[in-house]
Amino acid sequence: MNPSTRTDLEAALSDRPLTQGSLPRRAPWITLAAAIVIGLVLTSFGVATGLAALVTAVLYGVTIFAWSLAVEGPRKAKDRVVAAAVTSAFLLALAPLISVVVTVISNGVNRLDAEFFTYSMHGIVGEGGGVYHAITGTLLITAVATVISVPIGLLCAIYLVEYATGRLGRAITFFVDVMTGIPSIVAGLFAYALFALFFGPGVRMGVMGAVALSVLMIPIVVRSAEEMLRLVPNELREAAYALGVPKWRTILKVVLPTAMAGIATGVTLAIARVIGETAPLLVTVGITTGVNMNPFDDRMATLPVFAYRQFSSPGIPPEPAIDRAWTAALVLIAVVMLLNLAARLFSRLFAPRSRA
Amino acid sequence: MPVSERTSRSRVRAGDRVFAGLSTGAGALILAVLAGVATFLLVEAWPAVVAPSADIPGGQGITVYIWPLLFGTVLSAVLALLIAAPLAVAIALFITHYAPRRLAQGLGYLIDLLAAVPSIVYGLWGLAVLAPATVEASTWLYQNLGWIPLFAGPPSSTGRTMLVAALVLAVMVLPIITAVVREAFLQTPRLHEEAALALGATHWEMIRMTVLPFGRSAIIGASMLGLGRALGETMAVAMVLSVSGGVSINLISRSNPSTIAANIALDFPESTGIAVNTLIASGLVLFAVTLAVNMLARVVINRRRDFSGAN
Amino acid sequence: MAKRIDVADLNIYYDKTLAVQDVSLSIEPRSVTALIGPSGCGKSTFLRSLNRMHELIPRARVEGKVMVDGQDLYAPDVDPVTVRSHIGMVFQRPNPFPTMSIYDNVAAGIKLNAKRMPKSELDDIVERSLRQANLWDEVADRLHKPGSGLSGGQQQRLCIARAIAVQPDILLMDEPCSALDPISTQKIEDLIGELKADYTIVIVTHNMQQAARVSDVTGFFNLRGVGQPGHLVEIGDTATIFSAPSNKATEDYISGRFG
Structure with missing residues (x-):
């Protein structure tokens, strides 16, 4: 040039x-x-x-x-x-x-006192009362939802990582992603429609709420568990196969324990995601004033729905109910944040080496 | 001992077969649930579809009932997206390319916390804090820009307007969009960034030459995910929006169309008979719309994943 | 316009770790200088300090002087972005911008540095840069196709065309052939020989035959031990370094690979 x-x-x-x-x-x-x-x-x-x-x-x-x-x-x-x-x-x-x-x-x-955690709303008009019944309801329904979601989600993740081939695998991966986008109210309507077919219209049960929450929870569990299972190095699996261990025992005894910490993190985050859901519970579980410990019978109080109802129909005078709504929201937000924090700590403490 | 060996091996085979069957079943169950949602909603919605118009709440048939709700749903979600998407891209850029690297993860976690707040809390907050805070601004918009149909007013004195509903939705979808976009920006090949910098690009020019083009389909996909979430968000809108029915693009008045999800939450507990079926029919419409949006979003995001994998 | 480089007492750090210690050397304009040495000896780090790319790593810094025709690149009022537009760089792996066409890749640097330019003039520069990079004949009919569709060797020559389009003073090459096959490597080596007429070229290479083939001057970097900073052992005429190095370490390194 x-x-x-x-x-x-x-x-x-x-x-x-x-x-x-x-x-x-x-x-x-x-x-x-x-x-x-x-x-x-x-x-x-x-x-x-x-x-x-x-x-x-x-x-x-x-x-x-x-x-x-x-x-x-x-x-x-x-x-x-x-x-x-x-x-x-x-x-x-x-x-x-x-x-x-x-x-x-x-x-x-204002209402963050001992009474708030130890009393239900049974027979309460005006001041006082608490969320004891809503806390038990939330714990019960979330627990049932977790019991439904974790085995299904985990097995599905195992299928995707260990067994999936070709079309079905790709379809499931895709629709798990799509399922994370189902609006929570639609999940609630689904649970209602499902139970209404068997028990007639107007049915309300704690387990309906758990089913609705499961629809929201399963894809989150699948996603996080899948990610964790993929982090398990293949050499571990091959070492087990080389010893003559059958595939299913390899998965149960080698793969799952290795990924357990990560899976626990994912499950915790999934619980945090659904424990604050209001809409699906509103249309399936409703609200009640007393303690109901039977998820297969009638309405149940839950923390988010409690906060909503106290705020939307406070009665007269409205102040005590609105105070209760805010305190319920505070408890809810604290629970969710703590779950998130626990999940992060969990993943940091037991982080698999391959994350580096 | 050939016999015992055979039995133990067949037991092994059986164990494998059972386990493979179980996990495949769980995978298939996912597809079944999705199909089940559609089916059961359709079954429960059907009575409302075939019912005479006069029996539907409002008395004018199911189309007239659902259409304004669908309009309100789309309006609030699109508005929320217009607010949230540019902000989310900027925030993702800040976290990945501007914030000190040691802080980046913590700052990302702060934004993730926005997604952890339950929607009922956003509803309370929107009603108690955000709505009153916008009254002054709405009044100003009405007085100065009232000739634009969006701000035709008269401004709501409580602030429970479409604008506030959209703002709350924007806050709620912001972390979802940010998370996906942030992930994509982080994956921009360092090699390309260095190529731009070595040519004498400033930091922003480097981002425009490499990071933004690389993350473009992630931005589109993430925005659609956010749109899907905004379309289906229930409680926050139900609590914040003051509803009158009808179709209106007036963002600052107190008469607004409701959204499908909010309308279900508000009316379902007190409904019986055909009204329940009507609400479920509207839920089916919402399901179809969000499903379509989410599927499109995933297709866009997955295509990008294929691209970057090839590189 | 080829310029000379004078480096004086250069220390290069990653945070508090000294990575390269006390380098002083001079590079003549219109020459090819090869930097060789074992992995981790700091030759790439040194190269990246010549166009102020090193400081892009958080808390990385440089002490000492890098003079280009008498002007210190690390003087306080010097703008690193402008420095980089004057000193071109070619990387280990070809890295054309995947979302840009071949044409836009070559024009990228011009568009950054010059405000507006008539289309015809830009066309001329793109053509000339591609011709200089011995790539024109292969891509003339697909200038507006993406650069990622080219072969690895073509992509690397595209990156060279992109670097020389802005008429830099100096061209830095960081193992430009390490990801290429022998035929593509040969083409790049031939190209380096041609570009020497216009540019001052500094090339880092793992391949000693390559250093012997393309360079006029060779510098040998080494580590004194594990965890010690890299340093420049000796630099001199390529023929001398390869036939009669004055330092034992250089001789060991060269004969170890050749023998």
């Missing part, structure tokens, strides 16, 4: 200096601090927090863009604005999380 044929433009490209104007290292922080100060001043003048935050973000973006454009050129300016926008998006997403947690805690602590 003869250099003399280079175009002017290319020459310009090549002769650009390496040094370019650049903002001082602390420029973004200075700008951000200034924007925040202006935002705070706005709030002190009575501007809503959300609006002030928006002004702060926009102010920061515009300032850094203009400053960078003047000193560093358009490419760097765009780079900085995108960084600011992406960070703002993340912070924006944290806002509802923080707001939900703060709201639920501050409204829920």
Whole structure:
């Protein structure tokens, strides 16, 4: 290539200096601090927090863009604005999380007392009462749902990993994924329709709720168990086969124990997913005021439905019921978060080596 | 001892056959359940389909009953998606390509927590916090942009509007979309990112040249997953939305179409007879729509998986 | 425009770990310099510090000077993004952008660095870069097909075309043939010989025959022991290094592979 044929433009490209104007290292922080100060001043003048935050973000973006454009050129300016926008998006997403947690805690602590956990709503009008019956109901129904879902989900995952070949395997994988998207209310209607065929319309039973929850839970169990089983190294299986161990005993004695911690994590997450479900229980289990320990007979109270009913039909005066609703929501959110936390700890403590 | 050897071997075979049969059965059960959902809903919905129009709640037949609900369902879900999808992509980018790498996992977990909050809690929060907080903004929209049909008003004084329902739904589907997109962005080959940087691309130019094209079908698939979830979300909408029936795209007033799922939750406990069948028929419609959306989403996501596998 | 490189007292770190210690060398313009040495001796790390790619790894950093025609790449006001647009790089595995056509791959760097350019001018640059990379004849009829459809050797030449389209001062190659078959390797080696007329080329290679074939100057990197930083043992005329190295370690390494 003869250099003399280079175009002017290319020459310009090549002769650009390496040094370019650049903002001082602390420029973004200075700008951000200034924007925040202006935002705070706005709030002190009575501007809503959300609006002030928006002004702060926009102010920061515009300032850094203009400053960078003047000193560093358009490419760097765009780079900085995108960084600011992406960070703002993340912070924006944290806002509802923080707001939900703060709201639920501050409204829920009012009734966070011993009576709340030891009393049912039997014969309660107005103040007092508790969620004892709803907690037992939730535990019972979730337990039954787990008992249904885990064996089916686990066996299905074993099929997918150890036995599946060709079409059926692919179809099941696909529809397990699709099944995770079934709306929970549809799962509830399915359980209702199923039981209504045998027991007549208007039937309400705890086990119906468990069936509905199972429809939601099975695909989650399958997905996580499948992932964990695939992490089990093939050498382990081959070592067992080489010793003459039949396939089914290899799966039971070698593969499953190896993946057990991961599967337990997945099951815990699945329980966390369904324990807060309201809609399917609303149409299958309903609500009642007393303790019902028989999942095959009549209505049962559950924590999420309890919170909903206390809020939607509080009675007169409404305050005690609404307080109970918030406290039930607080208990629910705490249970779900604890389950999530337990699952994460579980997976961290027993993480298979191949995760690295 | 040939005899005992044969029996032990046949016992082994039997054990294998039983176990293989059990697990295959469990797999087939998944397909059966999905088919069962469709079948049982259809059976219980059928009386409403064949019933005379006058017997259906509203008295004008099942199509007239379900259509506004379907409209409300789609409107709220699409709005939620329009809000959530761009945010989710930005958040996924932040977590994978902007946040300090040591923090990335923890920050991702924070977003996942949004998905862990039960919908009943979102309903309470939407009603108590978000709805009142939007009243001022709705009023402003009505006064300044009222000529746009979306903001025709008059603004609701409680804030229980379609806009708020969509916002709550957006918060709920945000973590679902983010999780899928984040996973895809993480899989962008380092090799391609380095190629862009070595050419003298800025961080954002590198993302536009490699990360976004690589994650494009994941973004589409994840958005459709989010859409599916928003279409079927029940309690939060049931609690937040003030419903009047009818069809309207007015986002800030107190008369809104309900959604299928919310309508079932609100009416089912007090319904009997043909009304129950009608609600189940609407549930069947919801099932069909979400099934279609989810299947499409999975096809898109799986196709991407094939692509990246080949690389 | 080929430029010379002078490295002085360069120390390269990953976080607190010193990976490459105290490298000083000079590279003449319009020459090919090969860097050889055992795995993990820091030759790739050194190469990536020449276009400031090394610092992309979190908490990685560099001390010392890398002068390109007298200008220090690590001076405080130097912009790493601009540095990279001046110093091209070709990687171990061919990495054309999979979502872009062959044409767009070659034009990618220009589109980043130049604002607007008439279509015809861009066409010219793409054609010339592909011709320079000895790829034009093979792809002229499918410029707008994706680059991922090419063979491995073609993809690597596409990556070379992409790197030279922006007329860099220096071309860095990080084991460019390690993923290629012998015939593709030969084509790339021939190409390196041609490109030498316009560019300063630094190539890292595991293959000593390749270093002997393509380079004018060879530098040998080694580790003093496990866990010790890599360092430059000696650098000199390729013929001398391969026939009469002055250092025992170099001789062992070379004869170990040849013998």
